[in-house]
Every structure is written in C-alpha cells, then in structure tokens.
Amino acid sequence: MIDQFIKQLGTGLEQAATTLGKLPADEIQAQVQMVAKDTLTKMDLVTREEFEVQAAMLQKYREKLVQLEARLAELEQSDSAQ
Structure with missing residues (x-):
C-alpha cells in the first residue's frame, strides 16, 4: 500500500512540476499537499x-x-444427558 502511495504521489508530483515553474514555496507546498491528499483519497x-x-x-x-x-455446548450437554 505504501509503494502504491509513493508511486501515485510521484506521478502527481511529476504532473504538478510541469505547472509549478517558479511558484513561491508556499504554493508549491500547497500543491504537494493537494497531490498527497488526492492520492490518499x-x-x-x-x-x-x-x-x-x-x-x-x-x-x-x-x-x-x-x-x-x-x-450451545450447554444445550448439547443437557440434550445428550437425557
């Protein structure tokens, strides 16, 4: 399951990297979090x-x-005693 997560996360990050260009660090972090959340979902x-x-x-x-x-064991025992 972890391997699947890493593979999907890597694929998502590759796709996001082409659109990220020179975005600020906080936007890159938001994109990474979004990709991770989508992958986990x-x-x-x-x-x-x-x-x-x-x-x-x-x-x-x-x-x-x-x-x-x-x-059941009790009932079986009482049944066999009769």
Whole structure:
C-alpha cells in the first residue's frame, strides 16, 4: 500500500512540476499537499474513528459468539444427558 502511495504521489508530483515553474514555496507546498491528499483519497482508506468503531463492533460480536458457543455446548450437554 505504501509503494502504491509513493508511486501515485510521484506521478502527481511529476504532473504538478510541469505547472509549478517558479511558484513561491508556499504554493508549491500547497500543491504537494493537494497531490498527497488526492492520492490518499483514491486509496480508499478509513479514518481512525471509523476503524475504532469497527474494532469495537468486532469485539462485541466476538464476546457474543463466545456466549453463544457456551450456551450451545450447554444445550448439547443437557440434550445428550437425557
């Protein structure tokens, strides 16, 4: 993923370099930031907040699965005892 980011960033910078010419440093920095942001947007990444929400949901479902497995084992044991 990092290699893809670097490749896309390099391509964007090459394209931007042809239009930058002799722009002031702050404009060049803004162009570089724009290219980096566009590249990251195309990579379909999630925010930290989205990741943490999904991680919390996964933990909840794991706990529920453990409970259901224990309940199933309990039911199977009581069924085989009869």
